[in-house]
Amino acid sequence: MNRVHAARGAFSVTNFGGIAWLARLGHETGHEPSGHKKSHCVSCDSSRTAFASLTPHPCATGWPGQTGLVSDGPRAHSLYRLPSGRQENRSPAGMAQTPLGTLVRPIGGKMKISATLLFVSLLSVLLVAQRPATRPVVHLRTVVDLTHPLNASTPTYEETKEPTYRANTVATFEKDHYFAREICLPEHFGTHLDAPAHFAKGHWTVDQIPPDRLMTRLVVLDETAKVKNDSDYQLSAADITSWEKLHGQIPAKAVVVLRTGWETRWNSAKDYRNPDAKGVMHFPGFGLDAARLLVEGRKVYGLGIDTLSIDYGPSPDFPVHQYSLAHSLYHLENIANLTSVPANGALVVVAPMKLEGGSGAPVRILAIVQ
Numbered sequence: 001m002n003r004v005h006a007a008r009g010a011f012s013v014t015n016f017g018g019i020a021w022l023a024r025l026g027h028e029t030g031h032e033p034s035g036h037k038k039s040h041c042v043s044c045d046s047s048r049t050a051f052a053s054l055t056p057h058p059c060a061t062g063w064p065g066q067t068g069l070v071s072d073g074p075r076a077h078s079l080y081r082l083p084s085g086r087q088e089n090r091s092p093a094g095m096a097q098t099p100l101g102t103l104v105r106p107i108g109g110k111m112k113i114s115a116t117l118l119f120v121s122l123l124s125v126l127l128v129a130q131r132p133a134t135r136p137v138v139h140l141r142t143v144v145d146l147t148h149p150l151n152a153s154t155p156t157y158e159e160t161k162e163p164t165y166r167a168n169t170v171a172t173f174e175k176d177h178y179f180a181r182e183i184c185l186p187e188h189f190g191t192h193l194d195a196p197a198h199f200a201k202g203h204w205t206v207d208q209i210p211p212d213r214l215m216t217r218l219v220v221l222d223e224t225a226k227v228k229n230d231s232d233y234q235l236s237a238a239d240i241t242s243w244e245k246l247h248g249q250i251p252a253k254a255v256v257v258l259r260t261g262w263e264t265r266w267n268s269a270k271d272y273r274n275p276d277a278k279g280v281m282h283f284p285g286f287g288l289d290a291a292r293l294l295v296e297g298r299k300v301y302g303l304g305i306d307t308l309s310i311d312y313g314p315s316p317d318f319p320v321h322q323y324s325l326a327h328s329l330y331h332l333e334n335i336a337n338l339t340s341v342p343a344n345g346a347l348v349v350v351a352p353m354k355l356e357g358g359s360g361a362p363v364r365i366l367a368i369v370q
């Protein structure tokens, strides 16, 4: 099972109830992150009884009150919360050196099990037999920030003479003993979310989007190869079915993101907007047939892209905006770092500013990759 498929298995539950749900990932679904399984469970399988009796094994038991893990940093290590509250970083190598080594003594060329080991083993069998169902240990391998930083150089859809982003310092350490700024920026600026109300009058504004739609599965369609030959490329329904032949059907409620490779132009507003001599912009987007398939055929929650707009650059009338926002989807535009997330299997956390009555808002987008 490769990493992507393993992650898909872990996400096969349908109840996206928040962090508590995240903490249940892994064991409830029978999924064992590959690094964890090799380093710990293999040890358990060979010496579970004695090992578990001396050093509670995170995989076999969990610890009372354990709330799960946030990050394990390098993939070969895992951060565990101990009963006392202190944390310990254990490497697979360290875990492989079980306390059994101190209990098994070579005598006359043969290994003899001590009376202590026998007693401990019997006691452990009783304890294990009475133990309730195992509790999970969460391994959130990587959290990827899919958000560009906001500043005065951020490319915008409309070209303006004056920067639309302003940040004024209103308090300094020297004068006020603290630091604070006030900012002014458009709702649709940088990495941002389009609420349904952006194109569909009376539909959800950004603060009204139900929160359960903001934490869900992430699907990434990579069409960078086609975009290299055609800046005006539009994702088609055929592209979606091709993706599904490789990865399976796009799950309902997912956020589907189109990766075009356009983010490499982010540091040049001119290249990112890519206008021709008449000022018409050229960058890729979603085609209407693709949007129809995703909305009506796959029931997805949102569309995203690494360009200025879900509709391709030359579009005069934004048909995908008109169609999908009227179907209560939201859009994510100017997404970053899509090279760091898999085609399938990641979770996405979409956290826009909760602007009351807003047509959209700057958004922090985080992908959680198992």
Ligand SMILES: [Zn+2]
Binding pocket: 188, 192, 193, 194, 333, 360
């Ligand atoms: Zn927008």
